[in-house]
Amino acid sequence: MKKILSGFFAVSLGCLSLPAFAAGDAVELPEQEWSFDGVFGTYDxxxxxxxxxxxxxxxSACHSLDLIAFRNLTDLGYNEDEIKAIAAEYTVEDGPNDEGEMFERAGSASDRFPAPFPNEKAAASANGGKAPPxxxxxxxxxxxxxxxxxxxxxxxxxxxxxxxxxxxxxxxxxxxxxxxxxxxxxxxxxxxxxxxxxxxxxxxxxxxxxxxxxxxxKLEARKQTGVKVMIFLIIFTLIMYAAKRKAFAKVH
Ligand code: HEC
CATH class of the missing domain: 1.10.760.10 (Cytochrome c-like domain)
Known part of the structure; x- marks a missing residue:
């Protein structure tokens, strides 16, 4: 059992400290300390x-942020009114209206960030042939x-x-x-x-x-779940070990 236990801890510790992949032949990156590093990491x-x-x-003059909607900014600590105000500073394209025309309006919380260029070709031609990703x-x-x-x-x-x-x-x-x-x-x-x-x-x-x-x-939620799972597994292992000892006590 000792072997199993220590094996279990070795594996779980191993999971926590997987080395980051080296960056191929590129110059070694300056490693920063991030508040979201580690098992208990959170965003600042x-x-x-x-x-x-x-x-x-x-x-944002060159790069889009297509997957983020203004309302997602609640994660940064902004309240609803602040988000409405941030969104309203942007002009977004909407439509078509009843006449079949696209039209522009002020952004609202459910809109995503509008892209700086109408399409990839325009983005590339404005940036020396390479579109900003x-x-x-x-x-x-x-x-x-x-x-x-x-x-x-x-x-x-x-x-x-x-x-x-x-x-x-x-x-x-x-x-x-x-x-x-x-x-x-x-x-x-x-x-x-x-x-x-x-x-x-x-x-x-x-x-x-x-x-x-x-x-x-969802990084914080993922890490919290990870910690809970680890705690569960450790307690579960201890209970199983105790149960095993009890069950086999008379046999020995
Ligand atoms: C004037 C336009 C412009 C601005 C402003 C700009 N970028 Fe870029 N960015 C580009 C272009 C063009 C590329 C494509 C470069 C290439 O592939 O050679 C690029 C590429 C990138 C890449 C991808 C690099 C890679 O590994 O492929 C990242 C990341 C990036 N930019 C981040 C930023 C960030 C963060 C900012 C704001 C601080 C920013 N950029 C501001 C034009 C811009």
Missing amino acids: KASMQRGFQVYQKVC DLSLMAKARVGGPDYLYGLLTGYEDAPADIDVGNLSYNKYFPGHLISMSPPLFGDDVEYGDGTEATVEQMATDVSHFLMWAAEP
Whole structure:
């Protein structure tokens, strides 16, 4: 039984500490400490609100966020009125109306974020031939997740002398290094409502946090369930062990 028990603990501990996959031949990512790391991880609402501000002010000029509706922003700690106000700042296309025409109106809580370009071709032609990808699932779509996003946003540097970047930019962490997104953050691109200083690193951290939530809004619930399951399994194992000892006590 001891063997089974220790095996069980070894396996369960193993599950908790699976190593992150190495990022292939890319440069090693600067690993950040995220509040959502680990089994008890949770999102930091203040950081997500700041990150949302960065997305709104900077990234949304080029990147859509197709899967997120304004009402999802309750997860960031906004109340209903605040969300209505945020949505109303946007113009969304609706219709067709009774005359068969599409029309524009102010956004409401149930609308999703409107995309900056009407279609992929328009997005590509406005960005030197490469369409900025949708950011809804980006934090889960790249190896390294939020560490990669942070790295990408802080990883711009001068290209080595032997590399001709043309009209692209050189980024340490972008696979292949030549990226058609010019550096989006310079420092003080936003004025944070909570007074936090808007350095490039701070904005990169916050927007990565926000995008991690966008890609996995149910992370906290998933982790809580995981912890409950582990506790259940441990208690269950102990009860079974006690029951076994009792049942076999007379046999020995
Ligand atoms: C001026 C337009 C523009 C702005 C502003 C912009 N991006 Fe981009 N972004 C692009 C383009 C174009 C690409 C495609 C780059 C490529 O594949 O070479 C891209 C690609 C990306 C990628 C994908 C990189 C990969 O691994 O494929 C991420 C992530 C990203 N942007 C995040 C952001 C974030 C976060 C912001 C806001 C802080 C932002 N971008 C602001 C144009 C922009």
